Amino acid sequence: MGKILIIPKKVVTADAKNTILTDRAVEITDDKVTSFIPINEIHKEQYAEVYDARNLTLIPGFIQTHVHLSQTHFRGLAEDLPLLEWLRLKIFPIENAHNNESLKVTAQLSINELLMGGTTTFLDMGTLRYGEVVIQEMIDSGIRGFSGKCLIDINDLYIEFKSSTNEEINEIRNLAHNYHNTGDGRIKYSFSPRFVLSCTEELLKETKEIMKDFPGSIYHTHSSESVDEINEVRKRFHKENIEYFNSIGVLDDHTVLAHCVHTSENEKKLLKNKNTRIAHCPSANMKLGSGIAPIPQYLKEGISVTLGSDGAPCNNNLSIFNEMRLASLIQKPIHGTEVMDAQTIFRMSTIDGAKALHLQNEVGSIEVGKKADLVLIDLDSYSNSYSDSDELVYSDIVFSSTIENVRSVMVDGRWLIKGRESLVYDQKDLVAKGKEELEKLLKRV
Ligand SMILES: [Zn+2]
Numbered sequence: 001m002g003k004i005l006i007i008p009k010k011v012v013t014a015d016a017k018n019t020i021l022t023d024r025a026v027e028i029t030d031d032k033v034t035s036f037i038p039i040n041e042i043h044k045e046q047y048a049e050v051y052d053a054r055n056l057t058l059i060p061g062f063i064q065t066h067v068h069l070s071q072t073h074f075r076g077l078a079e080d081l082p083l084l085e086w087l088r089l090k091i092f093p094i095e096n097a098h099n100n101e102s103l104k105v106t107a108q109l110s111i112n113e114l115l116m117g118g119t120t121t122f123l124d125m126g127t128l129r130y131g132e133v134v135i136q137e138m139i140d141s142g143i144r145g146f147s148g149k150c151l152i153d154i155n156d157l158y159i160e161f162k163s164s165t166n167e168e169i170n171e172i173r174n175l176a177h178n179y180h181n182t183g184d185g186r187i188k189y190s191f192s193p194r195f196v197l198s199c200t201e202e203l204l205k206e207t208k209e210i211m212k213d214f215p216g217s218i219y220h221t222h223s224s225e226s227v228d229e230i231n232e233v234r235k236r237f238h239k240e241n242i243e244y245f246n247s248i249g250v251l252d253d254h255t256v257l258a259h260c261v262h263t264s265e266n267e268k269k270l271l272k273n274k275n276t277r278i279a280h281c282p283s284a285n286m287k288l289g290s291g292i293a294p295i296p297q298y299l300k301e302g303i304s305v306t307l308g309s310d311g312a313p314c315n316n317n318l319s320i321f322n323e324m325r326l327a328s329l330i331q332k333p334i335h336g337t338e339v340m341d342a343q344t345i346f347r348m349s350t351i352d353g354a355k356a357l358h359l360q361n362e363v364g365s366i367e368v369g370k371k372a373d374l375v376l377i378d379l380d381s382y383s384n385s386y387s388d389s390d391e392l393v394y395s396d397i398v399f400s401s402t403i404e405n406v407r408s409v410m411v412d413g414r415w416l417i418k419g420r421e422s423l424v425y426d427q428k429d430l431v432a433k434g435k436e437e438l439e440k441l442l443k444r445v
Contacts, residue, residue, distance in 0.1 A: 002048025004028040004413070007039065008058035008376065012393055014350045014365040018343065020390045026058060028372040031184070031413035035368060053376050056407055059397065060366050061120025061144075061373035062320040063353025066220075066258040066279035066308030069134050069147065070095060070127035072113065073106040073438050075312035083226040083288050084157065091313060092158035095127055097444040102437040103130050107137040109434050112425045113318045115143060117403035118375040120411045121353070121363055123220055123256060123279070123308070126150040126192045128161060131175050139183035141424050142416050144373065146190035146218050146357065149175055151207060152198040165203050173210060180214045186412055188216055195222040196233050196241055201248055208250045218254055218357060224267070225259040226290040242267035251276045256356060258308065261285055261293040268294075268301060277304040277356040280348075282326040283317065284310035292330055296339040306353040307345075320349050321405075324398045342394035376408040377401065 006028070011021040025042050027035040044050050071091070078090035098106070114122060124147035126134060131149035138145055149172055155162040163171075172191060180189035191207045193199040211217050224230055224241045233241045242263060245251050253275035260271070260278045271278065280295055298305050307323045309315050315322075327348070328340040354364025363373045377397065379385070384405070385396045409417035416424050 003034075003046060004049045004051065005037075005042065005044070005047040006051045006053055006058060006374070006376070007042070008053045008056055010390070010393065011036070011058045011366055012060075012397075013367060014060050014347060015367050020393060026366065026374075028410075028413050031371055033366060033368055033370055033372050051408075053408070055378065055380060056376040057379050057393070058366065059118075059375050059377055060350045060364055061375050061409065061411065062118050062349050063306065063357070063359075063364060064114070064119050064122040064308045064320055064323075064349070065256055065277070065306040065353055065356050066125070066281055066310055067110070067114070067122045067318065068125045068127075068311035069107045069110040070098060070103060070125075070150075071106070071311035071313050072110040072318065073102065073434065073441065075316045078313040081288070082228065083290060084228050084232075086288060086314065088157040091311075092155070092161040093445050094441070096158065096161040097441050098127060098129065099441075099444070100130050100133055102441040103127065103133045104137060105430075105433050105437045107134045108141075108425060108430055110312075110318065111137060111141045111143050112422060112427065112430060115141075115409050115416050115424065116406065116420075116422065117319045117321065118377065118406040118409055119318070119320055120373040120375070120409060121145055121357070121359065123190055123218060123357060125194070125220060125258075126190070128152055128163060131171070132179070135175070135179045135182075135187060138187055142186075142411050142414055144186040144363065144411055146188045146220070148172065148190040148192050148220075151191070151193040151203055153200050153203050155198055162198070165200055168203055169206050169210070172207065176210070176214045176217065180217055184412065188218070189214055190218040190220045193221045195225075195229070196244060197229065197236075204250055205248050211254070216358060218256055219250060220256045221258070223257040223260055224262045225285070226288065227262060230262050240264050240267050242270055246270050246274065253277070254358070258310070259285065259290070259293065260298070261291045263294070268297070268303070271298070271303050272301050275304070277306065279308045279356075280305050280327060281308050281310040281323065282330055283322055284314040286326070286330070287314050287316075292334065295327065296331055296335045299344070304352065304356050305348060306356045307349045319403050321402050324349055328398060342398040345398045346394045372410055372413040374410045375406060378405050378407055381405060
């Protein structure tokens with residue numbers, strides 16, 4: 001491949017000391033960052049490529065810990081509904097109508113949007129059928145992430161959208177066997193029971209058992225998102241949602257629970273003691289009217305909290321910038337202006353995201369020896385801060401920037417976006433295919 005040299009204005013490393021470097025070029029050899037070189041010591045002739053980006057800031061690729069690649073096609077099709085109605089009337093019927101072709105296009109639309117916005121790693125919830133289509137698209141695109149079949153063996157909300165317990169168990173064994181640690185190690189398998197109300201106890205427990213054969217995989221589910229949902233969980237199990245998960249032994253440090261908006265004090269203790277990870281999705285929690293998760297309290301307790309945009313129909317964006325901004329702003333009127341500062345939020349969407357997924361030795365910060373998952377962002381636009389002080393960098397990214405500020409994106413040492421041009425997808429063609437497949441998909445609902 002040859003070495004690449006990037007010469008940025010600054011490097012925001014997200015290392016343990018929050019180091020910000022100036023006058024340093026970053027050397028990339030194959031898939032890794034191999035050196036920070038003082039600008040006056042550069043020998044340009046040694047490199048296959050020198051990217052002069054002295055007007056741009058280099059940051060780690062963003063990490064989203066809860067997304068639904070299968071739902072991007074449904075953006076705008078499920079408005080103004082609360083969670084259970086949103087699932088029953090819109091999401092489950094439409095998701096059930098996916099075939100191979102529509103799922104491939106929706107995965108492409110999702111990966112394109114995530115990459116254009118600087119997200120280089122994600123944890124995907126998957127969908128009921130054709131799980132291999134999404135994973136193959138992830139492999140082909142060059143992005144990094146986890147995906148796996150979404151597990152549903154009970155469905156009182158939409159009866160056609162489920163499978164049998166045995167089929168679910170057989171299929172996840174095969175998929176994990178075929179895809180865990182593929183794509184040069186970029187792709188890992190995630191075991192994804194949809195939520196308590198859509199899975200038998202046998203399926204939830206057996207999935208956790210199977211997971212032990214695939215080190216580095218993740219157990220990914222939704223929990224305690226809305227009041228109606230937790231009331232239904234209480235009715236069925238006479239327990240709180242997270243207490244139920246604990247009673248069947250599925251909580252540990254490889255479990256990621258999306259949402260955790262409504263939790264009791266005992267559940268908070270369980271999350272802390274089991275070292276279970278929370279994926280916070282503030283846009284989705286607002287849009288579905290679910291509530292505001294007690295994130296400052298979780299952080300104070302030392303519970304892992306990271307960010308995700310959830311699915312396009314409950315957001316209606318996949319932008320980490322929206323989630324970062326909202327994650328901070330929604331808490332300030334409740335807990336005071338000092339909570340959720342920009343640096344904390346930036347770490348939640350970079351290095352803390354990596355830690356939540358046990359990828360901190362590979363990604364999440366810009367350090368020698370780590371993978372080159374990098375984003376060049378323009379912080380000198382008319383809508384950014386006019387000061388070059390290092391102290392303002394985090395608020396400039398978290399509060400003032402949008403996906404429009406992202407210029408170039410590298411994953412595993414390969415440019416996937418350069419100068420806002422995708423090197424993976426022809427965007428015009430992709431949107432046209434998206435419209436065409438959506439029309440066909442809606443006829444199958
Ligand atoms: Zn979700």
